Amino acid sequence: MNTQRYFIELSYNGTDYHGWQVQPNAITVQECLDKALSTYFRQPIITLGCGRTDAGVHATQFYAHFDIHQEGEVKPSTIGRSVTSINSLLPYQISVKRIFEVENSAHARFDATERAYNYHIHFHKDPFKLDRSWLYKGELDVEAMNKAAAILLMHTDFSCFSKSNTQTFTNNCKITEAHFQITEQSLLFTIRADRFLRNMVRAIVGTLVRVGKNEIDLEQFKKIIESKNRSNAGQSVPACGLYLVSVIYPFVK
Structure with a gap:
């Protein structure tokens, strides 16, 4: 199945979250973002962040990447215009700024300089x-x-x-x-x-x-x-x- 990788830029107030990364018994930014993306694109989405922020830490700029199956119901050409809809699915403390296509080899964590x-x-x-x-x-x-x-x-x-x-x-x-x-x-x-x-x-x-x-x-x-x-x-x-x-x-x- 063909996939396309995307970068997502976001910001968040981390006060109410136990950091970025998904944890079994605590709410995190990644958990909320993955849920919103999966709901919007109607397929399972797992993001990978540019790093980890601890509980209570904020971000005015944070990047993550995720892959979309091209056979999904949402066409790739519409993804860049999906920010408003995805924001409506997220808590107020988390805001998506933009989503854009990258090479499939691009990595949010390891490619940051x-x-x-x-x-x-x-x-x-x-x-x-x-x-x-x-x-x-x-x-x-x-x-x-x-x-x-x-x-x-x-x-x-x-x-x-x-x-x-x-x-x-x-x-x-x-x-x-x-x-x-x-x-x-x-x-x-x-x-x-x-x-x-x-x-x-x-x-x-x-x-x-x-x-x-x-x-x-x-x-x-x-x-x-x-x-x-x-x-x-x-x-x-x-x-x-x-x-x-x-x-x-x-x-x-």
């Missing part, structure tokens, strides 16, 4: 940032945190920031951008790399916060990276402040 995350921190109680940013009660030395963030670009092995017992062949990543930006009554961390390990960004931010609190200095931060030991790094910050904001492919405009 770059990903970027933002982490949001605010310092004063704000009901409109509930579950969308981390409320930090205290002061932080942002200049020191940015100096420590720059050290990340000098390393490639980030085992110290990775969740243990993961099924990865390597803990090497190439970070090309990492810095904090002060905005109105808040702090925005941006990090960009070719790939990320599980829990990596939240562990990095948690360790950088220790620098900002003057609990560790720049030399100690460097030694934590070199130790390759997760127990030496800081605690992971809450998931609510983390957003996947960009995924780059060589064949996607």
Whole structure:
């Protein structure tokens, strides 16, 4: 049976979901998306995402791929115009932006060449940032945190920031951008790399916060990276402040 592969671009508020990937006893973004696509195209659809986001993590840009049997009742020529109908089948927290045809060999996870995350921190109680940013009660030395963030670009092995017992062949990543930006009554961390390990960004931010609190200095931060030991790094910050904001492919405009 002939099939055609498609990429789907979406965004979601992850507050009410136990991450992206399907789980047996918890509702996930992938489960909701697969159900909506299967209903619309009237054939079983299983998506494969560009990565995993943990429970409570958000995405302003996320890609997945799926295959359509050409013998299905929906013609391939109509798929690009199906966004409105599919959105009507999805919960309000999940929004499809576009669907487009790709080569059958295209892969949402392995073909991505770059990903970027933002982490949001605010310092004063704000009901409109509930579950969308981390409320930090205290002061932080942002200049020191940015100096420590720059050290990340000098390393490639980030085992110290990775969740243990993961099924990865390597803990090497190439970070090309990492810095904090002060905005109105808040702090925005941006990090960009070719790939990320599980829990990596939240562990990095948690360790950088220790620098900002003057609990560790720049030399100690460097030694934590070199130790390759997760127990030496800081605690992971809450998931609510983390957003996947960009995924780059060589064949996607």
